[in-house]
Amino acid sequence: MNEPELIKKLQKGEGKAQKFVYEKYAGSMLGICFRYLKNQMEAEEVMLNGMVKIFQNAHQFKNEGSFEGWMKRIVVNEALGYLRKKEPLHLAIEKDHSQLAASDASAESELAVEDLLQMLHGLPAGYRTVFNLYAIEGYSHKEIAEMLDINEGTSKSQLSKARALLQKMLVRSEISNN
Amino acid sequence: MEPEDIDKIFKDRLANLPATPASDAWARLQQKMEPPKKARSMWIYYTAASITLLIIAGLWFFNNQYSPGSGTLATVNKPKASAVSPLKTATPVTIIPEEVKTAETQVAQAENIPSEIKQKSKNQRPVVVKGDEKMKAPVIAKLKKPVKAEKILAKEKTYEPTPSPALVASAPEEKITLRGPDNSETATVLTASIIEVKIKRDSPEEEERSDLRENLARKTNLLKNIYKQARNLKNGEQVELASLGIDTDKINAEKKEIKEKLNKVISL
Numbered sequence: 542m543n544e545p546e547l548i549k550k551l552q553k554g555e556g557k558a559q560k561f562v563y564e565k566y567a568g569s570m571l572g573i574c575f576r577y578l579k580n581q582m583e584a585e586e587v588m589l590n591g592m593v594k595i596f597q598n599a600h601q602f603k604n605e606g607s608f609e610g611w612m613k614r615i616v617v618n619e620a621l622g623y624l625r626k627k628e629p630l631h632l633a634i635e636k637d638h639s640q641l642a643a644s645d646a647s648a649e650s651e652l653a654v655e656d657l658l659q660m661l662h663g664l665p666a667g668y669r670t671v672f673n674l675y676a677i678e679g680y681s682h683k684e685i686a687e688m689l690d691i692n693e694g695t696s697k698s699q700l701s702k703a704r705a706l707l708q709k710m711l712v713r714s715e716i717s718n719n
Numbered sequence: 720m721e722p723e724d725i726d727k728i729f730k731d732r733l734a735n736l737p738a739t740p741a742s743d744a745w746a747r748l749q750q751k752m753e754p755p756k757k758a759r760s761m762w763i764y765y766t767a768a769s770i771t772l773l774i775i776a777g778l779w780f781f782n783n784q785y786s787p788g789s790g791t792l793a794t795v796n797k798p799k800a801s802a803v804s805p806l807k808t809a810t811p812v813t814i815i816p817e818e819v820k821t822a823e824t825q826v827a828q829a830e831n832i833p834s835e836i837k838q839k840s841k842n843q844r845p846v847v848v849k850g851d852e853k854m855k856a857p858v859i860a861k862l863k864k865p866v867k868a869e870k871i872l873a874k875e876k877t878y879e880p881t882p883s884p885a886l887v888a889s890a891p892e893e894k895i896t897l898r899g900p901d902n903s904e905t906a907t908v909l910t911a912s913i914i915e916v917k918i919k920r921d922s923p924e925e926e927e928r929s930d931l932r933e934n935l936a937r938k939t940n941l942l943k944n945i946y947k948q949a950r951n952l953k954n955g956e957q958v959e960l961a962s963l964g965i966d967t968d969k970i971n972a973e974k975k976e977i978k979e980k981l982n983k984v985i986s987l
Contacts, residue, residue: 563745569735575738589748593748593751657728657729658733672729676725676729677729677733707725
C-alpha cells in the first residue's frame with residue numbers, strides 16, 4: 542500500500558488503514574511524546590489522543606509536505622495542549638544560569654539514549670518544551686512563539702537557558718563516566 | 720562545546736526515539752474514537768427525560784386545576800368562610816350591581832304582599848340592603864331562578880351582620896317574612912339586633928358533608944382514646960383496648976385459626 546492510497550483510505554475512515562497507520566507510526570509518535578512528558582502513561586495517553594485526531598481530521602491533510610510531518614505536528618500540538626492544561630509551562634521562570642562553561646567534553650562520547658532523555662526530563666517544563674521544539678523538531682523561534690503564545694525573545698532566552706543546563710548535565714555525566 | 724553541538728547530540732539520539740506502546744493501546748484508541756456517538760445517544764436520553772417530565776408536570780397541573788373533588792372539599796372544610804362557593808364566585812362578582820337592584824325590587828315586592836311590614840319597611844329596607852348588601856344580594860337573586868338556587872343553596876348559610884344601632888333603637892322586636900316569586904322558603908328574621916337568613920335545602924352534598932363531619936368526629940374520638948390509653952400505659956394503669964377499636968377476642972380467635980391452619984399444613 543503506497544502512501545497516497547493509504548491516505549485516501551484513511552480519509553474514508555477505513556478501519557484497516559487506521560490500524561496500518563497505527564502499527565507503522567505509533568512507536569515514533571510515542572517517542573515524541575516521551576520527550577515532552579516525563580510520565581509514561583501520560584505520554585501514551587497523549588499519543589492516543591493525537592492518533593484519534595489524526596484519524597478524525599485525515600480529510601484536512603492537503604498533500605502539502607509529508608504525511609508523517611503532518612502527523613508529527615498534530616502529536617506535538619497535542620503534547621503542548623496537555624502540558625498547558627496540566628502544568629503551566631513556567632515560561633517566565635528566570636533563573637540565573639551561568640553561561641556555557643568552557644569544556645572540551647567530547648560530543649562524540651557515547652551517551653545512552655536513556656541518559657539523554659533523563660537529562661531532558663530534568664529540565665523545567667518550559668525549557669524542555671522550547672528545546673524540543675527548536676533543537677529536535679526544528680521549528681523556528683517565530684513558530685515557537687506562535688505555538689506557545691509567547692514572544693520570540695522569551696523563546697530564545699528559554700532555549701539558551703535550556704542549553705546551559707543540559708551542558709552542565711553533560712559535563713557532569715562525562716566526569717562521572719571517566 | 721558550541722550550543723549547536725548540544726542540539727545535535729540530542730537531536731541525533733532523540734529525534735527518532737524508539738518506543739513501544741502498551742499492548743492494549745490500540746483497543747483504548749478505538750474506545751476513544753467512539754465518544755461522539757455515545758454523546759449523541761446521551762443527548763437523546765436527556766431530551767426524552769425532559770419531555771416526559773414536562774408531560775407529567777402538565778397532567779398534574781391540569782388535574783389540580785379542574786378536578787371537581789378538590790373544589791367541593793375546599794368549601795366543605797370551610798363552611799363559614801364565605802357565602803359563595805369558589806366555583807360560583809364569578810357570577811356574583813360580575814352581576815353585583817344588577818343583583819343589588821333586583822334585591823331592592825324584591826324587597827319592594829315583598830312590601831306589597833304582607834301589609835304589616837309596610838309601616839316599617841321604610842326604616843328597614845336600607846338596613847336589609849346595606850347591612851347585607853354583598854352577601855344577601857346574590858342569595859336573593861338566586862332565589863329568583865330555581866335551577867341556580869338549588870345549586871347554591873345546598874349549604875346552610877347563616878349570616879350575622881353587625882347590628883345597626885338605629886335599628887336597635889327603632890325596632891325592638893319585629894319579624895319580617897320575605898317571599899320570593901317562586902315561593903321558596905326564604906326567611907329573613909329581623910330581631911332587635913340580629914338579622915338571620917336561613918336557607919335549608921336537602922341535597923346529596925349536604926349528606927356528604929354530614930358524613931364527613933361524622934367521620935371527623937369519629938377520628939377525633941379515636942385519637943383522644945389513643946392518647947388516653949397511651950397515658951394510661953405510661954402511668955402503669957390498665958389499658959382498655961376496646962376503646963381503641965381493637966377487639967382482643969377477635970384477634971385471639973384469628974390467632975387460633977392461623978395456628979390451626981399451620982398445624983394442618985405441618986401435619987400434611
